[in-house]
Each structure stands twice: as C-alpha cells, then as structure tokens.
Amino acid sequence: xxxxxxxxxxxxxxxxxxxxxxxxxxxxxxxxxxxxxxxxxxxxxxxxxxxxxxxxxxxxxxxxxxxxxxxxxxxxxxxxxxxxxxxxxxxxxxxxxxxxxxxxxxxxxxxxxxxxxxxxxxxxxxxxxxxxxxxxxxxxxxxxxxxxxxxxxxxxxxxxxxxxxxxxxxxxxxxxxxxxxxxxxxxxxxxxxxxxxxxxxxxxxxxxxxxxxxxxxxxxxxxxxxxxxxxxxxxxxxxxxxxxxxxxxxxxxxxxxxxxxxxxxxxxxxxxxxxxxxxxxxxxxxxxxxxxxxxxxxxxxxxxxxxxxxxxxxxxxxxxxxxxxxxxxxxxxxxxxxxxxx
Amino acid sequence: xxxxxxxxxxxxxxxxxxxxxxxxxxxxxxxxxxxxxxxxxxxxxxxxxxxxxxxxxxxxxxxxxxxxxxxxxxxxxxxxxxxxxxxxxxxxxxxxxxxxxxxxxxxxxxxxxxxxxxxxxxxxxxxxxxxxxxxxxxxxxxxxxxxxxxxxxxxxxxxxxxxxxxxxxxxxxxxxxxxxxxxxxxxxxxxxxxxxxxxxxxxxxxxxxxxxxxxxxxxxxxxxxxxxxxxxxxxxxxxxxxxxxxxxxxxxxxxxxxxxxxxxxxxxxxxxxxxxxxxxxxxxxxxxxxxxxxxxxxxxxxxxxxxxxxxxxxxxxxxxxxxxxxxxxxxxxxxxxxxxxx
Numbered sequence: 160x161x162x163x164x165x166x167x168x169x170x171x172x173x174x175x176x177x178x179x180x181x182x183x184x185x186x187x188x189x190x191x192x193x194x195x196x197x198x199x200x201x202x203x204x205x206x207x208x209x210x211x212x213x214x215x216x217x218x219x220x221x222x223x224x225x226x227x228x229x230x231x232x233x234x235x236x237x238x239x240x241x242x243x244x245x246x247x248x249x250x251x252x253x254x255x256x257x258x259x260x261x262x263x264x265x266x267x268x269x270x271x272x273x274x275x276x277x278x279x280x281x282x283x284x285x286x287x288x289x290x291x292x293x294x295x296x297x298x299x300x301x302x303x304x305x306x307x308x309x310x311x312x313x314x315x316x317x318x319x320x321x322x323x324x325x326x327x328x329x330x331x332x333x334x335x336x337x338x339x340x341x342x343x344x345x346x347x348x349x350x351x352x353x354x355x356x357x358x359x360x361x362x363x364x365x366x367x368x369x370x371x372x373x374x375x376x377x378x379x380x381x382x383x384x385x386x387x388x389x390x391x392x393x394x395x396x397x398x399x400x401x402x403x404x405x406x407x408x409x410x411x412x413x414x415x416x417x418x419x420x421x422x423x424x425x426x427x428x429x430x431x432x433x434x435x436x437x438x439x440x441x442x443x444x445x446x447x448x449x450x451x452x453x454x455x456x457x458x459x460x461x462x463x464x465x466x467x468x469x470x471x472x473x474x475x476x477x478x479x480x481x482x483x484x485x486x487x488x489x490x491x492x493x494x495x496x497x498x499x500x501x
Numbered sequence: 502x503x504x505x506x507x508x509x510x511x512x513x514x515x516x517x518x519x520x521x522x523x524x525x526x527x528x529x530x531x532x533x534x535x536x537x538x539x540x541x542x543x544x545x546x547x548x549x550x551x552x553x554x555x556x557x558x559x560x561x562x563x564x565x566x567x568x569x570x571x572x573x574x575x576x577x578x579x580x581x582x583x584x585x586x587x588x589x590x591x592x593x594x595x596x597x598x599x600x601x602x603x604x605x606x607x608x609x610x611x612x613x614x615x616x617x618x619x620x621x622x623x624x625x626x627x628x629x630x631x632x633x634x635x636x637x638x639x640x641x642x643x644x645x646x647x648x649x650x651x652x653x654x655x656x657x658x659x660x661x662x663x664x665x666x667x668x669x670x671x672x673x674x675x676x677x678x679x680x681x682x683x684x685x686x687x688x689x690x691x692x693x694x695x696x697x698x699x700x701x702x703x704x705x706x707x708x709x710x711x712x713x714x715x716x717x718x719x720x721x722x723x724x725x726x727x728x729x730x731x732x733x734x735x736x737x738x739x740x741x742x743x744x745x746x747x748x749x750x751x752x753x754x755x756x757x758x759x760x761x762x763x764x765x766x767x768x769x770x771x772x773x774x775x776x777x778x779x780x781x782x783x784x785x786x787x788x789x790x791x792x793x794x795x796x797x798x799x800x801x802x803x804x805x806x807x808x809x810x811x812x813x814x815x816x817x818x819x820x821x822x823x824x825x826x827x828x829x830x831x832x833x834x835x836x837x838x839x840x841x842x843x
Contacts (some may be wrong), residue, residue, distance in 0.1 A: 298732035298764035355702045360700050362736040389641035389786050390743045394704040395730075398736025422640035425788070437782060444768070445732050 164287055164368065167259050167349040168227040169197035170321045172216060174251070174258075176244045177204040178233045183473045184209045187263065189233020193322050195346045199224045204247065218254050228284075230346055231260035238263030238276065245271050252276040252283065259284040261342030261353075261470045286345045289357040289365065296363030296402050298445060303373030304500060306452060307405040308383035308439050311428045312420060313392065315413040316484060317383035318344050320455040323484040325380040327493045334377040340399060344382045344466050354384050360394060366402025379403075383411065387438060389419050390426060397441060408453040409492060410435055414469060415460045432477055450499060453480035453492035480488055506710065506822040507628055509601050509691040511539035512556060516593070516600075518586045518649040520575045524756055525832035526551045527670040528603065528685045530572020535664050541566045546589065555787045560596050570626075577718045580605030582653040587613050594625065601626040602685030603695075628687045631707065638705030638744050640787060645715030646842060648794060650725035650748040651780050654762060655734065656765065657755040658826060659725040660686050662797040665826040666751065667722040669835045676719040677797055680711050682741060686724045696726050697737050704737060708744025721745075730781060731761050732768060739783060746787045748842055749794040751834060756811060757802045774819055792841060795822035795834035 171194075181188060185247045191198050191211045196374075200216035203209070211232075216224065229251045235241055240248070240262060252258050253275035261268050266283035267273060276283050291305035306324070308317035321337060321344075328335035337344075339351030357365045370379040381403050385392030400408075410431060435451045442449040454473060456465040468484060474481040480491035513536075515529045519813050523530060533540050540598045542558035557625060558566065558840040568734070571593045574625075577583050582604060594600050595617035602608050608625035609615060618625050648666070650659040663686075664680060670677040679686075679763060681693030682742070699707045712721040727734030742750075752773060761768035770776075777793045784791040816823040822833035 227555040284514065296764075298761070298766045298768060300766050354698075357701055358697075359699050359701050359704050359737045359740065360697045362735065373552075387739075388782075388786060391705055392702065393783075393786070394736040394738075394740025395701045395744050396736075397739040401732045401735050418641070422638075422707040424640045424642050426640060430639055440779060440782075441729075441735075444730060444735070445766075 160201050164350050164352055165282065165284065165290060165320055165345055167230070168257065169196050169349060170199040170224065170226055171228050171230045172213060172221045172226045172256065173198055173201045173213060173232045174229050174248070175201055175203045175209050175211070176209050176233050176235065176241065177207040178209055178235060181209055183235065184211070184233045186234065187211055187230065189343050190230055190346050194349070200228060201327070202247070204243065206297040206472050216412065218250055218451070222254060224248065226256055226259040228259055231258065231262065232346065234262070240264050240269060242296050246270065248272055249275040252281045253279050255279040257282040257284060259286055259346065259347065261286040272430055286342045287353050287355055287356050293357055293361040293368060294364040295360060301367070301370070301372045301375045301404060302375060303379065305370055305379045305381060305405045305495060306405055306407045306409065307381040307400060307403045307410050309396065309400065309408045310383055310386045310411045311434055312386045312389055312413070312416050314420070315339050315416055316455060316457045317411045320409055320411045320489070321380050321382045322347065322482045324489045324492060328378055328380065331493065333497070334374060335361050336377070338379050338381040340369065340382045341385050354399050355392070359394065362398025363402030366399045370403060381405065387436065387441065388426070388428065390422055400438070400442055401445045405442060405449050406446060407450055407496055408438060408442060410438070410454045411456060413457040431473070435477070448501065451479055452496040452499070453482065455482055455484050455489070455492065458483045458486060505590050506694055507626065507632060507687055509572070509626065509688070510599065511691060512541040512566065512568055512573045513539050513561045513570050514568045515540055515543045515553060515555060515574045516571050516590070517543055517551050517553070518575050518577065519549040519550065520551055520584065521579060523551055524576045525577065526553070528688050529553055529572065532574055532688050536691070540772050541568060544589070546585065552696060558591055563598065568581070568598055570601055571601040572689065573600065573604065576604070580753040582606050583609060587611065590614055591617040591685055594623045595621050597621040597623050599624040599626060601628055601688065603628040603688065609811045613795050615659065616782065626758050626836045628684045628823065630699050631695055635699055635703040635710060636706040637702060638709050643709070643712070643714045643746060644717060645719045645721065647712055647721045647745055647747045648749045648751065648838060649721060649723040649742065649745045650753050650754045651738070651750045652725055653776055654728045654731055654755070654758050656762070657758055658797060658799045659753045662751055662753050662826045662831070663722050663724045664689065666834060668830045669831045670720055670722065673842045675839070676716060678719070678721050680723040681722050682711065682724045682726050692720065696741050697734070701736065702742025705744030712745060722746065729783065730768070730770065730776065732737050732764055742780070742784055744788045744806065747784060747791050749789060749792055749838055750780060750784060752780070753807050754796060754798045769774055775814070777819070790843065793821055794838040794841070795824065797824055798830070800825045800828060
C-alpha cells in the first residue's frame with residue numbers, strides 16, 4: 160500500500176481569475192513571495208485588478224515557458240469556482256497543465272475541468288483533500304530533527320514563522336525542509352498534508368507521514384495548525400504535536416490576541432510561560448527532549464518603541480529568544496535552536 | 502442546516518450470521534446485555550454456534566414482533582460482509598427492517614442490500630459513518646451536567662465503565678443519558694456519534710452535538726475514546742474532552758496495562774495521579790470546575806485478595822474512590838460525583 164503526500168510539480172503559473180483585491184489572492188501572493196524561483200508567470204481574466212508583478216502569460220506563453228502546474232492562488236467569495244473562470248481553467252487543463260486549488264468546490268467535481276483534464280492527461284489536485292491510505296500513527300521515533308510551530312490561537316503567524324525559520328536555516332547552509340500542513344502552506348511548499356482534513360483517527364499518522372526519517376543533521380520545520388488552547392481545534396493540534404515528535408517548538412503569538420477568536424464563552428489566552436509548559440508536557444509523550452526554542456510574535460500593531468519594550472520584557476521573563484519574524488527576524492531563535500538541540 | 506446524530510429505532514433483532522464464537526459477536530452480546538428491553542430476538546444462519554439466549558426468530562416472527570431495526574451484532578474476520586450472509590440480510594431489508602452495522606464494508610456499498618432496502622423503504626445505517634453537516638465547535642458552555650470517561654489507553658474499559666455508571670445513576674432515579682462515541686456504544690445506546698471517524702476539524706464540534714443543552718440536574722455519561730497518552734489517538738481524545746466540557750471525569754485503567762499497546766517505542770503508562778493532573782489541566786480549558794470523580798480499573802487478572810489490596814492502596818494514594826466496575830461496582834464513584842458536583 161503506497162502512502163502518498165500531495166505533490167505539485169514546478170514551475171508554476173499563478174491563476175488570479177478576476178478577484179477584486181490582494182486580500183482574496185493571499186495564497187498566490189504567498190507562493191510568489193516565498194517561492195519566487197518556482198513562479199514563472201501569472202494569468203488573469205481581462206478585468207482583474209490584482210497584479211503579483213509576475214510576467215503576464217497566455218496559455219501559449221505558459222507552454223513555451225515549460226509550466227507544469229497552474230496554482231489557483233485565490234479564494235473567491237464563498238469558496239466556489241465562479242462560472243466565468245471555468246472556460247479559462249478548462250483551457251489550461253486542456254493544454255496539459257496540472258491544476259491545483261484549495262477551494263470548497265472540488266476541481267474534480269467541476270465537469271468541464273474533468274473533461275479537459277481527462278483529454279490532456281492533466282491532474283486536478285484539490286489540496287484540501289488528504290491522500291488515501293493514511294496510516295494510524297505507530298509512534299516509532301524517527302531519525303532527523305524536527306521543529307514544530309505551535310500557537311496561542313489560529314491565525315497568529317505559525318505558517319509565516321515556519322517559512323521564515325526555514326529560510327534562516329537554509330541561509331546558514333543547514334539542511335532543512337518546510338513541511339506544510341495547510342492549504343496555503345502546501346501551495347507554497349509544493350507538497351504536504353492538509354492535517355485538519357484527515358479523518359480523526361489518522362491525524363498523528365498523517366503527521367508521521369509528513370516528516371519521515373531523515374539525515375541526523377536535517378531539520379523539518381513543520382507548519383502548525385490550530386492551538387491546544389482553541390476549543391474548536393485542539394484535537395488537530397495535539398495529534399500534529401504527537402505525530403511530529405518535535406525536538407523543539409516555537410510558540411507563535413499575536414500581541415493583540417487576548418482571547419481565543421471565533422468561539423463563544425470565556426477563553427482568555429493564558430500567560431505564555433503557562434502555554435509553553437502545557438505544550439511541552441504534551442510534547443514529551445512522543446519526544447522527551449522537546450524544548451521551546453523561542454517565541455515568535457506578530458507585533459505589527461505596536462510602534463517600534465513599544466515592540467522593543469514588549470519583546471525585551473517577554474525575553475527576560477521567559478529566558479527565551481522573543482522575536483517578531485518580520486520586524487526582527489528569526490535569527491535569535493535559529494541560534495538558540497542550534498545551540499541547545501542535542 | 503439540520504444537525505443529526507445516528508439514531509436506531511427499537512425494538513431490535515440481533516443478526517449473528519454464522520460467526521464461530523462469542524468473541525466475534527461482542528457487539529450483539531453487548532446490546533443484549535446492556536439493553537435487554539430493546540432486544541426481542543436473534544436471527545442466525547443454520548450453522549451458527551453462537552447463541553445470545555434471545556428468542557430465535559424468522560423474518561415473519563420479527564414482523565409479528567414489531568421489530569424496527571436489525572442490528573448486525575458481529576465482526577466477521579476482515580470486517581467484510583461474508584457473501585453467504587447477504588441473501589438473509591437482503592431478505593430482512595426487503596421486509597422493511599432498518600439494518601444497522603459497523604463493518605468496514607459499508608452496507609450502502611452492497612448492491613443487493615441497497616436494492617432490497619430501496620424497494621421496502623428500509624434504511625441502511627452504517628454506524629461508522631458520521632452524519633453530514635457536523636459543525637466546528639463553538640465552545641459555548643451548555644446547560645446540564647456531563648461526566649466523561651478517560652483512559653490510560655485504548656480498550657481499558659471506558660465504555661463498560663460509562664454504561665455501569667449510567668446504570669447506577671439510573672437506579673438511583675437520577676436523570677442520566679449514556680452518550681455513545683464508538684460503534685458498539687452506538688449500537689447499545691441506539692444513537693450517538695462515531696467520534697474517531699469525523700474529519701479532524703470537527704471532532705470537538707461532534708462532541709458538542711452529542712451532548713446538547715439539557716436540564717440542570719441531568720447527567721450525560723459520555724463514553725471516552727482513545728487516550729491522551731496514546732500517540733496514535735490523543736487528538737481524538739483531546740477533541741472529545743474539550744467538546745464534552747465535562748464537569749467530571751472518571752479515569753479508566755487496566756491493572757495489567759503498563760505501556761501503551763499497539764505502538765513502537767517507549768510509551769510507559771505514567772503514575773495515575775500524573776495522568777489525572779494532565780487530564781484536568783486540559784479539561785479546565787472548557788470547564789474550569791472539572792474534577793476527577795474516581796478511578797475505574799479492570800482488575801480481572803487479580804485474585805480477590807490482590808484486588809482489595811490494589812484498590813485500597815490506590816484509593817489512599819489518590820484520595821479518590823477506586824473501583825472495579827464489574828467486581829465492586831460504580832456506587833462509590835456515583836456517591837463522590839453527586840457529593841462534589843456543584
């Protein structure tokens with residue numbers, strides 16, 4: 160029985176349709192920002208105001224440029240594929256390009272796309288759909304090293320922190336792979352597993368598949384999902400934590416987040432030292448050596464002065480490197496990680 | 502959007518096929534033992550050696566007895582429906598009885614059954630299949646009281662302990678409902694949600710649906726799944742814990758279980774006070790008042806003398822009632838629960 164991960168083949172053409180603004184094209188913008196080497200162009204409908212600054216391409220241009228995969232880099236309202244996009248997407252599928260999307264409507268449920276793809280042999284890849292044959296986790300310790308982003312909540316910068324840390328390790332010549340667990344991350348990495356979409360029994364098994372045995376000096380930098388504190392998604396977070404068997408975690412936080420978002424009831428974010436302590440207690444079940452390598456905080460709501468004060472104070476309280484991944488960078492966390500990982 | 506739970510209508514006819522021994526008929530035996538008032542008969546193939554002691558029925562007998570649902574109370578090898586069972590099951594479906602099963606092969610993928618059921622209007626109910634439209638958990642505190650079984654591992658007696666505690670509360674005239682989270686539990690309760698089969702994002706949402714708002718003096722006694730200590734299934738267990746918002750937990754254990762079963766690597770069962778402490782830390786996220794109402798231990802491997810010693814020692818160490826649900830009964834845990842639940 161073959162175990163598979165989602166796998167997208169570069170180079171990419173980013174599809175933008177006719178979304179009204181950059182906010183609706185976050186996935187495409189993320190892929191263009193983090194993986195410029197994989198993006199050879201963009202294709203849009205005539206009235207599309209969004210421009211990622213990539214070369215504009217026709218279907219023929221894309222063929223000439225050797226494009227392998229069209230990334231639907233947009234989230235249209237409601238998550239459906241708008242009817243006016245389908246002819247262009249069908250033309251691209253008919254030209255033999257794989258199409259990858261993370262929409263609510265599956266590509267494979269869209270008849271015109273399936274017909275065109277069947278004729279050309281192109282693949283339609285729904286990155287929200289987990290692959291078949293995922294195993295139940297077996298808990299076997301794996302070779303290689305792993306660091307997992309954990310969060311005080313959803314949407315506090317786990318993906319961004321993972322990508323920034325991966326880039327920092329890569330810059331230093333350290334063997335490292337970014338491991339994507341959500342749809343945008345998968346589009347950026349070109350592979351991964353949508354961990355929140357697997358059947359509950361297989362969460363940790365999927366995490367084990369995602370970061371297999373590796374060289375002893377290789378780091379998997381694993382994108383987190385949800386939060387142990389979030390009463391909607393904590394099961395996903397714990398399954399990912401156990402299956403990842405991380406040697407270290409980075410706690411990701413947004414300085415403005417004082418309570419869990421999107422829920423009813425009283426769910427304040429506790430003190431960060433308590434969050435770290437609870438996380439490590441759970442992490443130690445599958446890796447007794449796991450430690451916290453730092454705290455990565457989105458401080459974009461603060462002035463430079465306020466940010467410096469906040470991060471210095473936090474750092475002295477926790478005794479850990481505390482950074483803003485955008486404003487101050489991940490270098491202190493990389494230093495701490497490499498110093499203390501045995 | 503209607504939110505549904507699986508729902509089986511009594512009275513039941515227990516289907517046994519031709520399984521070789523009682524071990525393969527555990528589900529049927531469980532339903533007959535815990536819900537004798539719902540079981541009017543059994544039906545078997547000519548050579549079946551297993552007998553649950555229920556009245557033997559033909560299809561006509563079952564019609565006359567007013568049977569509503571046929572419970573496939575067996576687990577054939579490999580989880581497939583044996584070909585020689587299908588004619589009899591199709592006859593039962595054709596006679597208008599709903600058929601409920603928890604096999605790997607879905608009833609609804611078995612053509613002869615679907616044809617017969619479509620003709621008669623009978624339902625084919627796969628209890629491993631979660632209902633559609635499960636919501637993401639919202640974390641809203643609910644009215645009524647809840648107690649959840651948690652375990653040091655899978656298969657340590659969580660279902661049995663929940664059913665025994667429910668029976669004890671019922672005996673005392675306390676309003677209580679057993680809430681089933683696994684397939685055998687669902688067959689026994691006649692309703693429930695297979696919590697380990699839902700998509701990861703919806704684990705806690707399913708748990709919220711399973712135990713809705715209720716009278717202030719009503720107890721939901723919730724069957725547990727997996728264990729926070731089990732590196733394969735802890736995500737399921739935490740999602741269920743958070744979504745259940747329990748006022749109390751009972752820790753279930755098997756005295757012979759010294760390490761997590763079915764995994765590779767070093768996964769010893771910690772001291773029980775540590776397990777209780779970690780469980781309550783996580784439980785407090787959705788119910789700050791949650792406490793441990795006792796420990797329910799399968800001590801069937803011990804002599805009476807050894808059992809008394811073991812339970813007395815444990816009880817004095819933990820300061821909690823420690824029982825064997827079969828040998829000593831759940832009464833001390835019910836006493837403790839009702840005394841300390843506010």
